[in-house]
Amino acid sequence: AREESSPDSFTQNQQRNNNKGTMPRARPAPPSQEQQQPEPAPDAEPTDSDTDELVDASNDEEDEEDNAETG
Structure with a gap:
């Protein structure tokens, strides 16, 4: 149960960070900025x-x- 809950919470954290764009792993965000520039x-x-x-x-x-x- 712990192993299943840990990856789920980890993926959720990644999604939140990607939405915020604060984490360096949120690379999908920069492309949008490059297109606007x-x-x-x-x-x-x-x-x-x-x-x-x-x-x-x-x-x-x-x-x-x-x-x-x-x-």
């Missing part, structure tokens, strides 16, 4: 690169001005 990635990449370029340019100008004032 590719969709927003293309939209996020161009916007991120554009903003990064603008931010870098503005930062460079500000840095030059700051250096000129302090210098």
